[in-house]
Amino acid sequence: MTAATAQPALPPIRARRVLPGFTLSLGTTLLYLTLIVLIPVIALILKGVEMGPERFWRIVSSPRAVAAFQITLTAAAIATLFNAIYGLLMAWVLVRYDFWGKRLLDALMDVPFALPTAVAGLSLTALFSANGWFGAVLHPLGVPVVYTLLGIAVAMAFTSVPFVVRTVQPVLEDMDPALEQAAVTLGARPWTVFTRVVFPAILPAWLAGCTTAFARSLGEFGAIVFIAGNLPFRTEIAALLAFIRLEEFDYNGAAAIALVLLGFALVLLLVSNLLQFWASRHREAVR
Amino acid sequence: MSITIAGMTKHFGQTEVLRGIDLGIEKGELVSLLGPSGSGKTTLLKIIAGLEWPDSGRLAVDGRDWLGLAAQDRRIGFVFQHYALFPHMTVRDNIAFGLTVRPRAERPGNAIIAARVDELLRFLQIAHLAGRFPAQLSGGQRQRVALGRALAIEPKVLLLDEPFGALDAAIRRDLRRWLRGVHDETGSTTIFVTHDQEEAFELADRVVVMGEGRIEQIGHADVIHDHPATPFVARFMGATVELPVTLQAGRAEGAGLDLAALPRRALPDGPARLFARPGDILPIPDVSGPWTVVTRASTGAELRLVLTHPAVGEAAADVPRRTPGSAGLVPGTPVRLLLEAGTIFPAARVTPIAANPTHDLDRKEARP
Ligand SMILES: Nc1ncnc2c1ncn2[C@@H]1O[C@H](COP(=O)(O)OP(=O)(O)O)[C@@H](O)[C@H]1O
Ligand SMILES: [Mg+2]
Numbered sequence: 001m002t003a004a005t006a007q008p009a010l011p012p013i014r015a016r017r018v019l020p021g022f023t024l025s026l027g028t029t030l031l032y033l034t035l036i037v038l039i040p041v042i043a044l045i046l047k048g049v050e051m052g053p054e055r056f057w058r059i060v061s062s063p064r065a066v067a068a069f070q071i072t073l074t075a076a077a078i079a080t081l082f083n084a085i086y087g088l089l090m091a092w093v094l095v096r097y098d099f100w101g102k103r104l105l106d107a108l109m110d111v112p113f114a115l116p117t118a119v120a121g122l123s124l125t126a127l128f129s130a131n132g133w134f135g136a137v138l139h140p141l142g143v144p145v146v147y148t149l150l151g152i153a154v155a156m157a158f159t160s161v162p163f164v165v166r167t168v169q170p171v172l173e174d175m176d177p178a179l180e181q182a183a184v185t186l187g188a189r190p191w192t193v194f195t196r197v198v199f200p201a202i203l204p205a206w207l208a209g210c211t212t213a214f215a216r217s218l219g220e221f222g223a224i225v226f227i228a229g230n231l232p233f234r235t236e237i238a239a240l241l242a243f244i245r246l247e248e249f250d251y252n253g254a255a256a257i258a259l260v261l262l263g264f265a266l267v268l269l270l271v272s273n274l275l276q277f278w279a280s281r282h283r284e285a286v287r
Numbered sequence: 288m289s290i291t292i293a294g295m296t297k298h299f300g301q302t303e304v305l306r307g308i309d310l311g312i313e314k315g316e317l318v319s320l321l322g323p324s325g326s327g328k329t330t331l332l333k334i335i336a337g338l339e340w341p342d343s344g345r346l347a348v349d350g351r352d353w354l355g356l357a358a359q360d361r362r363i364g365f366v367f368q369h370y371a372l373f374p375h376m377t378v379r380d381n382i383a384f385g386l387t388v389r390p391r392a393e394r395p396g397n398a399i400i401a402a403r404v405d406e407l408l409r410f411l412q413i414a415h416l417a418g419r420f421p422a423q424l425s426g427g428q429r430q431r432v433a434l435g436r437a438l439a440i441e442p443k444v445l446l447l448d449e450p451f452g453a454l455d456a457a458i459r460r461d462l463r464r465w466l467r468g469v470h471d472e473t474g475s476t477t478i479f480v481t482h483d484q485e486e487a488f489e490l491a492d493r494v495v496v497m498g499e500g501r502i503e504q505i506g507h508a509d510v511i512h513d514h515p516a517t518p519f520v521a522r523f524m525g526a527t528v529e530l531p532v533t534l535q536a537g538r539a540e541g542a543g544l545d546l547a548a549l550p551r552r553a554l555p556d557g558p559a560r561l562f563a564r565p566g567d568i569l570p571i572p573d574v575s576g577p578w579t580v581v582t583r584a585s586t587g588a589e590l591r592l593v594l595t596h597p598a599v600g601e602a603a604a605d606v607p608r609r610t611p612g613s614a615g616l617v618p619g620t621p622v623r624l625l626l627e628a629g630t631i632f633p634a635a636r637v638t639p640i641a642a643n644p645t646h647d648l649d650r651k652e653a654r655p
Contacts, residue, residue, distance in 0.1 A: 176369070176371060178367045178368075178369065178371035179371050179373060181333075181336075181338050181358075181365075181367070181371070182365065182367060182371040182372075182373075182436075183373075183384070183388070184337075184338065184358045184359055185336055185337075185338070185358055185359075185361075185363060185364070185365040185437075186384050186385035186388060186436065186437075186439075186440060187359045187360075187362070187385055187388050187389060187440060188359065188384075188388040189359060189388075192388050196373075196384075196388070197373055200373075200375040201374070201375065282374055282375045282376075282377075282420035282421075282422060
């Protein structure tokens, strides 16, 4: 509690909080946020300002950089599209059905979070290479994965699928079963119940999960570099290009590319929040 | 539509939820299912709606078997305990839902749907709320929307699961009268679940009292009130004072009890138990009375007395505060008890009550 309560004199009348330590906990989190998130971002932006708009533009519009951005965005879009559907299905199966091994499957969903991305990259490469388990099937079909854009998308999808599953799952679990029962008694068939009642309820969470998965895919590095082959203009992602520039002691080049990635992420976050706000507009109560 | 339920049982895991339900409901009747929480009321309602299936038994509506019919095809109106309004739809869209999900061939045109919803909004007196979302409504308003949504499909059977459970007393009373009006106007067959006896009796044509998956009694309010069929019903109906008596030639006698007001009962001689409401017990000061007043509290209108008997134990009595002589009923006063009403059940077995789950004991006695 605050010092005011300890004083024998009549304390000044002001709203008190039930839980103590609000100031301390807010202070700690804000300090942490500043040190870990805000300062690096500001440093990056300063670096960009320092180099001036002309130089910045020259770096990010160079053909190799543009190709890298295109590749990154396209692969992330493919990965997110896949996860949007697969993640939703997975969350649905985990919440709605009881089957043998469900707990194990549920635990497996965290593997992409826990696994070092390099390990993921190596195993995916081994699986999809021409003589790997999957590659042996896909190659003869004319679908090479390793050293292609598709390979990048596979790596991105692998590392970002838990974002969709883990955001949709709790919302689906909390859904009142009476909502679906009500729809059924009113004559709705299963597909109608899903599209008109269930999906709108999980839409905000699903959108949030998809955008986080997309953002994560944009920044993924470790898992991709193994499977991508990293050919400039073909399979070189933006994060890797920034890394290469850094290796060449071209700090400005690295910072400029990183800034563009940061820009993508911020725009995405904004879009995500707007979409969620729109999808849950019915929640605001009248004041 | 008339509803016939026969020999219906249902269990969830180890729990026997319905233990053989037989019930017939007439066309256009309004029936209350009354019982304590956990007695299986919701489960029975959900089986009728097609949201649950029984383990055994029959369900027929107008003579047609309903257990083979999907919930979507039964066309019942179901009002859920916590309304279950679709949160992302406006009041108007909630009410229209049942009409808009019909297969294209049967679906009315948009204009017809809109007109029907308008009509319902007016009928339910919520026209001004049409554009709001459920989160922006009070409990009573949500209740009306839920009923409107159920009525929109013109159900022949209306099922309501504790529809007023979450509302405060004044609104409950209003909505009760209003629901009766809705029932009379639509002419539907209505089953209404509640654990509130006042609500059940005021609203229903007939009351079905349920306890632990069985029907304990079916009847009109007065009959259930005055002549509970089982100790369970007696206790549930407020006859919470239980006194040991002895029957002789249909007359009951008990320690310090004046039972002259009770009618003769055609029961065998021997030990029996008397169930009475605290309000039907009048303590009369009597120096030789074996009962003693222990505590006395006033609610303004009534005195709540607790009495004790060295052999029997404690009993409660509610006496109007202005009754002559009530001023003398202070703690320590010796009294005898005059019973104005009560129900007697034979005590088939002599077992210490505290050592037994009371309900099971009661049932065995009530169903020889
Ligand atoms: N889906 C379910 N799974 C397991 N047990 C259930 C389920 N539904 C109800 N029960 C149990 O069945 C009993 C009766 O429940 P219910 O029909 O809801 O009673 P009421 O509506 O009279 O309170 C309770 O003991 C409850 O715990
Ligand atoms: Mg219930």
